[in-house]
Amino acid sequence: MAGHGTETDTEAKPLAVRCQCGNASFPTPTAKPKILFYCHCTECQKQTSSAFGTSAIYTSDGLLPLSPDLAGRMKVFHRQTEKGRSMECYFCSECGSRMFHRIISADGKPRNTVSIKGGCIEGLEWNWSGSMHIFMRSAVIDIPAEFEQYETLPPWMKMD
Ligand SMILES: [Zn+2]
Numbered sequence: 755m756a757g758h759g760t761e762t763d764t765e766a767k768p769l770a771v772r773c774q775c776g777n778a779s780f781p782t783p784t785a786k787p788k789i790l791f792y793c794h795c796t797e798c799q800k801q802t803s804s805a806f807g808t809s810a811i812y813t814s815d816g817l818l819p820l821s822p823d824l825a826g827r828m829k830v831f832h833r834q835t836e837k838g839r840s841m842e843c844y845f846c847s848e849c850g851s852r853m854f855h856r857i858i859s860a861d862g863k864p865r866n867t868v869s870i871k872g873g874c875i876e877g878l879e880w881n882w883s884g885s886m887h888i889f890m891r892s893a894v895i896d897i898p899a900e901f902e903q904y905e906t907l908p909p910w911m912k913m914d
Pocket residue numbers: 773774775776777778846847848849850851
């Protein structure tokens with residue numbers, strides 16, 4: 755019994771990811787994302803039809819390859835990105851909610867992470883310390899200075 759209230763982290767459970775209509779759902783691969791981006795790039799503005807996109811980065815283990823059931827409920831939109839890379843964009847085949855993305859390297863190898871769209875993650879902790887605003891050069895709203903933010907990507911991400 756002692757210390758029960760401090761065990762929250764070790765007992766943290768995956769969260770439910772659900773599209774707008776409920777046709778497609780799956781648990782997050784881990785309880786917490788590795789990092790959470792608020793992305794103000796113009797692609798994310800188009801993708802979300804909104805001011806910015808949200809991407810919670812998780813391992814792809816356990817989600818991809820999709821189970822046959824989930825594969826029957828989702829479709830994939832492919833788009834080219836920069837430097838020969840491409841992106842697989844998974845969305846609900848009924849309501850069209852974008853649910854997650856995976857980057858494919860120029861050599862055809864998929865990354866071992868996925869970017870799950872924050873608005874689909876039920877109970878996501880939005881303001882945790884691992885969140886940051888990126889691609890602020892194309893932001894259409896001001897973000898208060900106390901939030902971590904970058905014109906493009908943080909320097910440690912610019913390796914390739
Ligand atoms: Zn749906």
